[in-house]
Amino acid sequence: MTSIEFDDVSRSFGDRPVLTGVNLALTEHRIGIIGANGSGKSTLARMMNGLVRPDTGTVTVNGLNVAKNQRKVRKQVGFIFSDPDRQIIMPTVLEDIDLSLTRVTKDKRERREQAMATLAKFGLADHADQPSHTLSGGQKQLLALAAIMVIGPSILIADEPTTMLDLRNANMLREVLAGLDEQLIVLTHHLDMLENYDRVLVLDGGRVVADDAPTPAIAYYRGLME
Numbered sequence: 061m062t063s064i065e066f067d068d069v070s071r072s073f074g075d076r077p078v079l080t081g082v083n084l085a086l087t088e089h090r091i092g093i094i095g096a097n098g099s100g101k102s103t104l105a106r107m108m109n110g111l112v113r114p115d116t117g118t119v120t121v122n123g124l125n126v127a128k129n130q131r132k133v134r135k136q137v138g139f140i141f142s143d144p145d146r147q148i149i150m151p152t153v154l155e156d157i158d159l160s161l162t163r164v165t166k167d168k169r170e171r172r173e174q175a176m177a178t179l180a181k182f183g184l185a186d187h188a189d190q191p192s193h194t195l196s197g198g199q200k201q202l203l204a205l206a207a208i209m210v211i212g213p214s215i216l217i218a219d220e221p222t223t224m225l226d227l228r229n230a231n232m233l234r235e236v237l238a239g240l241d242e243q244l245i246v247l248t249h250h251l252d253m254l255e256n257y258d259r260v261l262v263l264d265g266g267r268v269v270a271d272d273a274p275t276p277a278i279a280y281y282r283g284l285m286e
């Protein structure tokens with residue numbers, strides 16, 4: 061079982077408090093984080109792999125203090141963002157997966173085998189040699205996801221992964237994410253995405269104001285927005 065713990069975590073940017081007194085133990089398989097723009101969701105998520113550090117308090121991932129073990133934690137926590145173009149680096153689909161795999165093995169043949177298996181798993185096998193920039197938005201997001209998952213993180217954080225996708229691609233990605241074995245933390249404004257999740261946190265003004273099953277948590281959030 062994976063776990064992410066926040067122990068009395070606070071963070072300000074300048075004189076603006078962005079997260080205040082956050083205490084959490086996240087062990088469930090699929091967790092959603094919702095809240096208004098600027099409520100602190102991305103800041104909270106970025107603390108889970110050390111992209112943002114707390115001013116006070118401690119974040120622990122699988123028993124590792126994130127501030128002191130950044131490199132180890134980054135191998136365990138993968139991140140995808142709304143815009144896959146920010147994450148796709150290499151000219152072709154296969155080369156992009158191969159680049160990720162250089163972090164796993166130096167053996168070229170092994171990398172190719174693993175890359176092809178991963179592309180098949182994410183429905184991209186027929187696109188291996190296609191220039192990445194010619195993929196559709198949904199396929200690009202799948203490629204960004206595949207390039208992260210091939211490294212073998214135990215936790216995936218997805219920060220508004222469906223924002224740039226049309227409804228069909230958003231639904232497709234939503235299913236792919238829901239089918240992952242790894243622990244999944246999704247930040248989203250697409251509330252229906254979280255229907256079958258195990259737990260949903262609601263942030264408001266940098267505090268966790270609700271922490272519940274999806275239906276009551278989403279109802280609480282809707283109430284806040286009225």
Ligand SMILES: Nc1ncnc2c1ncn2[C@@H]1O[C@H](COP(=O)(O)OP(=O)(O)OP(=O)(O)O)[C@@H](O)[C@H]1O
Pocket residue numbers: 073074078095096097098099100101102103104
């Ligand atoms: N590096 C930074 N420097 C200054 N302010 C920042 C920085 N990062 C975040 N903030 C501020 O912290 C607050 C929370 O931002 P954050 O991105 O965590 O919110 P969010 O809930 O993810 O919002 P959204 O739904 O719009 O993505 C915002 O007021 C934002 O302007």
